[in-house]
Amino acid sequence: MSHPILSRRLFIASGLAALAVAGPVRAQGDAPIPEQVPPGTRLVIGDPQTQFALQLSGLIDELSFDVEWANISGGPQTSEAFRARALDLGSVAEIPGIFANWNNLPVRFVAYREKTDPIGHPIYVFGIAPGARGVASLKDFAGKRIAFSPGQAQGALVLRALKAAGLTTADVTLVELPSTGDVYPVALASNQVDIAPLGGTSTPRYLTQYGKDGATVISHGLRDDPGHLYAPQWVLDDPAKAAAIREYVGLWARARQWVDENPQLWIDEYLIRDQGLSREDAEYLSEATGTYAVPGSWDEVKTRHQATIDLLAAELGYQPYDVELLFDNRFETVAADALAAGS
Template sequence: MSPLPSRRAVRVLAPLVITVLLATLSACARGSGPSGPELALDAPLPTQVPEGTRLRIGDPQTKVALELSGEIGKLSFEVEWANFSGGPQTLEAFRADALDVGSVADIPPIHATWIGLPVKIVAAKFRKDPLDHPVYELGIAPGVHVRTLADLRGKRIAYSPGQAQGALVLRVLRKAGLTKDDVTLVELPSTGDVYVNALASRQVDMAPLGGVNIKRYLAKYGDRGAATIPHGVRDDPTHLYVRTETLRDPAKAAAIREYVQAWARAAVWVYEHPEEWIQGYYVKDQGLSPADGAYLVKQAGEPDIPASWTDVIARHQETIDLLAAESGNPVINAKDLYDLRFERVAADAIRKKGA
């Protein structure tokens, strides 16, 4: 299936690799705030997107899903796509005023708040049967004896503060009845194949591995004794979040609402069209083999986009409490991270799609 062009101009940014790029984007973005009265944060969301509205979005996987599904041609606003996602890059782009919408797990909004950057979550997505479809498995270095979580005592563990993998490590230790004092945390960025290489070289004994790295790690180092074990905790949150000040712009607030709707419909399309997704995203866009793509589709399972955020916020609060206790940062109210005006936007979009 060929990608469908948007009715609006769509520009794709190069990967975020140097601070100069962010500075350049920031300079270009100055003056992009509200041109008229600001929208109160408790005012109803506007539903009409004014002509000329533009969003800068760091969500490259959804971009491809929108193209393949045809949703991108229905957007009524211009999109400037940033070819990056994840916590650190999104946070830096927010701080440089170079991004409007980011796609992350549950940790970056917490850390953004702790460094004084007000943000709001506007969409939440999970996996049905999350323990059977985890995002991560625990990679075990060749020759290291770890068969249960209790075996992690005394081990060197890859740790990335401020990212989902770092929080997962803390959750796993708590589940095992261990603390940071019972292990050695080795701070490493969880990007690319850093964790795979750290395991293979025995720089660490355990590291959370996600996506195709799980399969490739076992294929490459399994004959040397490499292994993975399940961790048995939920690790599936995906959020769209924005700077709070962005939501004061009525035009951008309306466009974000529309994007959340398209994002939800695209997520369902990906699940319902696995072969097109494997070929269009994993093979053509990511350069993976069809076998790797099929593995990732099976691993992801079915998306879960809840209409109520009550349980979502409660789980997020547990994460905040854990991170605060470990880091010494103040406990924040998880509910304050969410813009509840968006609570039903994504769920209603897929309900109407199936109606």
């Protein structure tokens, strides 16, 4: 079955954009967080990688509250669980949080991390279909069919790449496709699209399978690395849960630092033994992932996120809103403070 090719006009008229005529409006909570996590506090957390890192490192023993771990990751699953009141905290890039607020799901970022080398170790590259000729730079995207996943990081990257090249969605054809599994590599190989963002082990596998037919990849030279913890507003309004989240944010930062300091153990125990990757794929993914840092200030982060909100709004027909609605400033220094205390 062929997928619909969406022009900018058709996309803006779609149901996704129709839900967001007005931007979210609500007060930013600023109630003090209790110094200690009250006894009996419990969180449901969807952050599988950190869960494994906490267990492998032994840091999980420092949790002072009860945790129910949910095997949930990615924006769509996390948002669905939030709406069902089945999840308190999730891990995601910035785009699902931005779109959640457009779609009447008030969420706030409580932690942020970024790669220490975002350009040298990007999360995504752009896969070029075997039949697409003359695509060597972002400017060559003009007139091409590009896989597009609205509401996810890959979709925002496409829009950023177009802007960097001086193009808009009117200069290309966006083909709405889910970014799950092998959908993008298959769409490229079957000539459904000319260009699609690829990440993780999809990149080497795509080149191995289709490189002989002319498939290539190109880098974009843009930041694509934000990593967040986020929670619904109603969870953050609960003082006990806010205190537990603050504790978790510190351990989340320390767990990632532990992974960065123990890459071979992470490869062996998580990527190979738990995730079932081959050693070749695991080594590639570890190298591509690079290392992470947490800033002590969100000022620059907010500036970038505001630019993303404005870009998505302009290109997709949404109402822009103030980035302050996205960040719970009570948590701004928690991750950095936790790392400093452990150094």
